[in-house]
Amino acid sequence: MAASTTTARTTHDVLIIGAGFAGLYAVHKFRDQLGLDVLAFDAAGDVGGTWYWNRYPGARVDIESVHYSYSFDEDLQQEWHWTEKFCAQPEILSYLGHVADRFDLRRSIRFNTRVTGLTWDDDAAEWELRTDRGGVHRAKYVISGAGTLSVPKKPEFPGVEDFRGEVYLTGNWPHDEPSFEGRRVGIIGVGSSGIQAISELAKTAGHLTVFQRTPNYATPIGNEPTDPAEEAANKAGYRRIREASRNHFLGVPYTDVQPSALAVSAEERRRVFDDRWNRGGFRLFIDAFGDILFDKAANDTAADYIRDRIRERVHDPATAELLCPTDYPYGTKRPPLETDYYEAYNRDDVELVDVKANPVAEITPRGVRLADGTEHELDCLVLATGFDACTGPLLAMNIVGRDRLALTEHWADGPQTYLGLMSAGFPNLFMITGPQSPSVLYNMPLAIEDHVDFAADAIAHLRQSTLDVIEPEADAERAWVEHTNELAQATLLPTSPTSWYMGANIPGKPRRVLVYLGGAPAYRAKCAEIVHNGYQGFRLTGSAALVTA
Numbered sequence: 001m002a003a004s005t006t007t008a009r010t011t012h013d014v015l016i017i018g019a020g021f022a023g024l025y026a027v028h029k030f031r032d033q034l035g036l037d038v039l040a041f042d043a044a045g046d047v048g049g050t051w052y053w054n055r056y057p058g059a060r061v062d063i064e065s066v067h068y069s070y071s072f073d074e075d076l077q078q079e080w081h082w083t084e085k086f087c088a089q090p091e092i093l094s095y096l097g098h099v100a101d102r103f104d105l106r107r108s109i110r111f112n113t114r115v116t117g118l119t120w121d122d123d124a125a126e127w128e129l130r131t132d133r134g135g136v137h138r139a140k141y142v143i144s145g146a147g148t149l150s151v152p153k154k155p156e157f158p159g160v161e162d163f164r165g166e167v168y169l170t171g172n173w174p175h176d177e178p179s180f181e182g183r184r185v186g187i188i189g190v191g192s193s194g195i196q197a198i199s200e201l202a203k204t205a206g207h208l209t210v211f212q213r214t215p216n217y218a219t220p221i222g223n224e225p226t227d228p229a230e231e232a233a234n235k236a237g238y239r240r241i242r243e244a245s246r247n248h249f250l251g252v253p254y255t256d257v258q259p260s261a262l263a264v265s266a267e268e269r270r271r272v273f274d275d276r277w278n279r280g281g282f283r284l285f286i287d288a289f290g291d292i293l294f295d296k297a298a299n300d301t302a303a304d305y306i307r308d309r310i311r312e313r314v315h316d317p318a319t320a321e322l323l324c325p326t327d328y329p330y331g332t333k334r335p336p337l338e339t340d341y342y343e344a345y346n347r348d349d350v351e352l353v354d355v356k357a358n359p360v361a362e363i364t365p366r367g368v369r370l371a372d373g374t375e376h377e378l379d380c381l382v383l384a385t386g387f388d389a390c391t392g393p394l395l396a397m398n399i400v401g402r403d404r405l406a407l408t409e410h411w412a413d414g415p416q417t418y419l420g421l422m423s424a425g426f427p428n429l430f431m432i433t434g435p436q437s438p439s440v441l442y443n444m445p446l447a448i449e450d451h452v453d454f455a456a457d458a459i460a461h462l463r464q465s466t467l468d469v470i471e472p473e474a475d476a477e478r479a480w481v482e483h484t485n486e487l488a489q490a491t492l493l494p495t496s497p498t499s500w501y502m503g504a505n506i507p508g509k510p511r512r513v514l515v516y517l518g519g520a521p522a523y524r525a526k527c528a529e530i531v532h533n534g535y536q537g538f539r540l541t542g543s544a545a546l547v548t549a
Helices: 021-033 074-079 089-102 192-204 228-236 238-246 266-279 296-313 317-322 444-464 474-489 520-532 544-548
Strands: 009-017 038-041 115-121 126-131 136-144 166-169 184-188 207-212 350-354 360-363 367-370 375-377 380-383 429-431 469-472 538-541
Touching: 009 021, 009 126, 021 038, 021 089, 021 136, 021 444, 074 238, 136 444, 184 192, 184 367, 192 207, 228 238, 238 444, 238 520, 266 296, 296 317, 317 350, 429 444, 444 469, 444 520, 444 538, 469 474
Parallel strands: 009 038, 009 136, 136 429, 166 380, 184 207, 184 380, 207 350
Antiparallel strands: 115 126, 126 136, 360 367, 367 375, 469 538
């Protein structure tokens, strides 16, 4: 017990938060390539980040495996074999475990340790980090790899604690896989996690009740076993693939997008949609027509197409209509990818309940009671209610910057960042794939590498210049926020009433765009320009502590 309450104080060059894709690469980058003294922390028991916690039935990546991986080491790229086109959670976790072993990363990580406070000491020009294990750690620089989807949304239904059965959260799934064989299972939420889980739960549950508030435009993932010839070709051309990926809006090398859905005939439009639907992945969203996210009439053609395909797959017309989204444009929420999701509703033991028309009133000891008094008795309840995305993981760490300014106060009206990477008043704190960066609309491993590399180059530049503090200027931050808002207003994104891209899924959360919509190539070019211009928009200084030394 004494070890868990120690108040030992340690000092390092860099403190790293998280041991997922971002944290692992950061440890390698700063420790092994820059030769700095680093220490990382993660609340989990091992590496994996979001893939450590999200192990619910059906959990799977929505970017092709060949792209959803690190690019920083050629031998790593060549030696790893993905078994599926879109790998499942256990395989991603194995991959990250392999990376940790290959680069001996675990010795620099403290697991089962949650960061509870992060405070800037202006006199020493250092951050002080506190954990739930009583540790106090100081460092000049902090790299937050806490992730964008790592804080599950708190259940908003009264009575959850009174339910007599088991309650499971998709974002914090138990490691010992529970059995749903023959049991009455309810699931609330039909976002990406819910859709994946429903497809699997329907196969084993005695009866599955799906409580749906807002239907989604789910399209086929198109998963299949890895083709050996295709894998060999990809490994032979990895350099070309990575270059093409980094120069694509989404971070994958799709090349078939056409300019406008409205500039072609109905027959040609249907041919394109059919082709992208059959090929799977995000091709229908991002590789069909370039105006789908910008022009409502163009978007309507895609939305109508998806609704027609849903009706083809669901036998009961009334159920099919409930599954067809109608009150927001396609793509303004992250489009879920599915396998046999709609077919699940053709089963006699799967029931769809419309909780928009008849909302959930409370969770009772026996199940879920709706506003009209109807009670659905359950043995198990699964909450697939999403995440406090992008800002939630950062705000949860109780970050306090210059002049005792809390990040919660600085972001009271929504996130304020420069490049989605740093915030004014919070020196030397790099928020990897933070809000207002391409992050969730980009290939996350590549986005992570871009941000960690930017931070590493900045710190190396400071050290070479006998400086030690980097901080965004307030004007630069203000301009970046305005820029990201302007980009969002040029799209259909703000029209979705519940999209987590806008923070609209969390009651009371400020409604502000959380993602940079200019695309990864434009973002990377902007970052390169800023560096070329001497870190334009940043203030680089030497601390009093450095001058004294």
